[in-house]
Amino acid sequence: MSTGDHSLQPPADGISAVVFSPDSTRLLVSSWDGSIQLHHLVAPPQPPAIFPHPAAVLAICFGSSPTIAFSGGLDKRVRQWDFETGQTRVLGKHDDAISCMVWSAEYNVLITGSWDSTIKVWDPSAEIPLRSTQTLPSRVYNLSLAASTSTLLVSMAHRHVYVYKLPELAAVQEGQPLRPSQERESALKFMTRSVACMIDGKGWASGSIEGRIAVEYFDPDPATQSQKYAFRAHRQQVDGVDCVYPINALAYHPVHNTFASGGSDGFISIWDHSAKKRMKLYPKYPTSISSLAFSPDGSKLAIGASYEHDNAVNEHDRGTIMLLVKDTVMEDCKPKAKA
Amino acid sequence: MGKKRKTQVFVLKPWCWYCEREFEDEKVLLQHQKSKHFKCQLCPRKLNTAGGLMVHSQQVHKCEPEPLTNTLPGRDGYDIEIFGMEGVPTNALAEWKARKESEAGSAAFASAAAAKRPRHSYTVIPEADLQAALAQHKALMAARDNPAPLMQFTFPPASGMPPFLPPGIAPGFPPNFPPNMAMPPPTFAPAAAPGFAPPPGFVPPFPSSGAPAFPGAAQVPLQPAAFSSATPPRPSPAQVLPVGNETNKQTAVTTDVLPKDGVMWPDTAASPAEKRALQGRYRYTSPTPDGQAMALEDIAAGRKRKAAADFL
Numbered sequence: 001m002s003t004g005d006h007s008l009q010p011p012a013d014g015i016s017a018v019v020f021s022p023d024s025t026r027l028l029v030s031s032w033d034g035s036i037q038l039h040h041l042v043a044p045p046q047p048p049a050i051f052p053h054p055a056a057v058l059a060i061c062f063g064s065s066p067t068i069a070f071s072g073g074l075d076k077r078v079r080q081w082d083f084e085t086g087q088t089r090v091l092g093k094h095d096d097a098i099s100c101m102v103w104s105a106e107y108n109v110l111i112t113g114s115w116d117s118t119i120k121v122w123d124p125s126a127e128i129p130l131r132s133t134q135t136l137p138s139r140v141y142n143l144s145l146a147a148s149t150s151t152l153l154v155s156m157a158h159r160h161v162y163v164y165k166l167p168e169l170a171a172v173q174e175g176q177p178l179r180p181s182q183e184r185e186s187a188l189k190f191m192t193r194s195v196a197c198m199i200d201g202k203g204w205a206s207g208s209i210e211g212r213i214a215v216e217y218f219d220p221d222p223a224t225q226s227q228k229y230a231f232r233a234h235r236q237q238v239d240g241v242d243c244v245y246p247i248n249a250l251a252y253h254p255v256h257n258t259f260a261s262g263g264s265d266g267f268i269s270i271w272d273h274s275a276k277k278r279m280k281l282y283p284k285y286p287t288s289i290s291s292l293a294f295s296p297d298g299s300k301l302a303i304g305a306s307y308e309h310d311n312a313v314n315e316h317d318r319g320t321i322m323l324l325v326k327d328t329v330m331e332d333c334k335p336k337a338k339a
Numbered sequence: 340m341g342k343k344r345k346t347q348v349f350v351l352k353p354w355c356w357y358c359e360r361e362f363e364d365e366k367v368l369l370q371h372q373k374s375k376h377f378k379c380q381l382c383p384r385k386l387n388t389a390g391g392l393m394v395h396s397q398q399v400h401k402c403e404p405e406p407l408t409n410t411l412p413g414r415d416g417y418d419i420e421i422f423g424m425e426g427v428p429t430n431a432l433a434e435w436k437a438r439k440e441s442e443a444g445s446a447a448f449a450s451a452a453a454a455k456r457p458r459h460s461y462t463v464i465p466e467a468d469l470q471a472a473l474a475q476h477k478a479l480m481a482a483r484d485n486p487a488p489l490m491q492f493t494f495p496p497a498s499g500m501p502p503f504l505p506p507g508i509a510p511g512f513p514p515n516f517p518p519n520m521a522m523p524p525p526t527f528a529p530a531a532a533p534g535f536a537p538p539p540g541f542v543p544p545f546p547s548s549g550a551p552a553f554p555g556a557a558q559v560p561l562q563p564a565a566f567s568s569a570t571p572p573r574p575s576p577a578q579v580l581p582v583g584n585e586t587n588k589q590t591a592v593t594t595d596v597l598p599k600d601g602v603m604w605p606d607t608a609a610s611p612a613e614k615r616a617l618q619g620r621y622r623y624t625s626p627t628p629d630g631q632a633m634a635l636e637d638i639a640a641g642r643k644r645k646a647a648a649d650f651l
């Protein structure tokens with residue numbers, strides 16, 4: 001089981017997200033126990049620095065430097081953290097829990113998505129941090145940013161998918177509605193659970209609640225659109241029943257442009273979307289995979305494993321929480337050379 | 340004499356050139372090579388030889404094969420065709436033989452030397468050795484009569500750090516304190532200090548004094564929260580979440596759609612996280628009156644206060 005994984009001290013309750021700092025030296029973990037925990041990966045092993053919140057934290061991201069981070073969760077507030085000084089600051093709030101956030105280093109804006117069916121754009125350096133609010137048709141579940149093409153992907157409940165051009169989104173002022181560059185419907189028939197944009201920015205992978213992964217492309221050209229496909233994954237035969245697990249986590253490798261998927265079945269697979277092949281299947285983890293993140297240098301994969309409250313783990317193992325770092329991914333995610 | 344001869348007879352066991360492991364017989368070696376070195380990494384197929392694996396990769400998967408797995412450095416190539424002990428390069432074979440012979444030789448020599456060694460030494464034991472042995476014996480006896488208090492810790496009472504804090508429990512201090520504050524303030528209640536060992540992964544409780552009034556929805560100026568566990572905007576200890584308490588899960592609150600036909604989450608209306616957020620233990624009500632049901636807050640706060648009181 002999980003050979004070669006480097007294990008870190010996990011939080012006290014389920015892991016909601018793991019993210020690496022832009023320089024790959026720190027790992028930030030957010031948890032349902034109402035804390036974010038900062039691990040220094042280059043320093044000698046030590047307990048993480050814990051920063052508590054009044055409610056469960058669902059979303060985190062780093063700013064442009066490894067000492068600035070943002071968090072949000074069930075308390076609906078967007079917080080900015082400065083780990084150097086230990087200072088915190090509330091940038092503003094949503095009307096419902098914040099489910100996801102991304103930082104654009106190019107435009108120096110933070111984008112948060114919430115179950116109140118809006119995304120908000122924040123400029124932390126401005127006097128009034130809130131820059132704009134976009135109302136969407138449904139609750140926002142995931143955001144993914146394709147930095148290379150400055151495209152923001154918003155996945156929502158009821159299979160809505162919106163695509164925004166980041167320059168437009170960053171420039172729009174409060175009160176101005178902005179039409180997304182694309183309004184789409186997910187290629188999957190079930191609720192979207194996770195999305196991740198390709199590193200080359202040409203498309204994205206999305207995983208559903210019902211063990212299926214779709215690969216789609218941004219380019220509206222019919223020739224490109226015809227390349228999209230979906231396949232079944234994270235399924236298991238248990239007692240003759242085909243068990244179907246949610247795909248909780250997707251992450252693209254920043255160098256090789258292949259992606260990792262983690263499911264409630266406790267498996268992590270590495271896929272090559274262009275070769276349409278699975279490259280690696282890691283041994284099963286004792287509980288669901290909650291979150292995955294590749295370090296920006298591509299050398300490490302952070303794995304947050306905990307029960308996702310989706311019935312996929314038997315009663316006995318629901319308390320298991322693991323935080324692991326896999327450092328063999330540079331090799332594992334390398335696409336096989338074509339003959 | 341027969342016994343002695345047996346030790347001198349040198350048998351070369353079959354061994355694997357790829358990883359230099361010895362095997363009892365050739366059959367096991369073949370099995371080992373198949374499963375360890377000639378296994379296709381793209382499908383479950385196992386081939387008999389390196390060449391076989393290469394052809395398989397090229398024809399079935401249409402790609403150049405990966406280097407062989409689990410080999411010693413430099414022995415992962417496809418250029419040498421090895422099947423069990425057949426095909427092993429002669430120089431490698433000679434080298435191995437020489438090595439084994441020398442090992443066996445030295446082992447035989449050592450065993451012979453051991454056999455010859457006199458059972459008793461009749462030489463005079465040097466004074467120094469006797470002294471050392473005596474000292475050792477004395478120390479041993481002293482330790483037995485008077486068990487040394489190995490785990491004797493004395494803690495300065497003024498220390499802010501909780502004693503007996505097992506390693507791996509996060510005290511919650513960020514590693515980079517501001518330089519003007521050398522000693523972190525005691526974030527643990529004094530009553531909880533001696534022998535208080537929170538369970539692993541436990542977030543320490545918060546003193547009510549350090550929490551500033553929560554500033555509500557508006558942007559707040561940067562406020563010092565240098566000691567993260569002490570002063571982030573936290574309304575009161577009553578709001579502390581009962582963390583680390585996996586047993587009293589309040590699943591009754593949610594109306595989970597049970598798995599059917601093997602689909603773990605057939606509910607298409609709400610995500611697992613949304614359902615989870617409805618559970619009592621995660622319920623959050625804003626301390627600022629923004630139209631939230633106050634009754635709910637009271638119930639939640641009452642329950643949470645009880646939980647928090649356990650820790651203080």
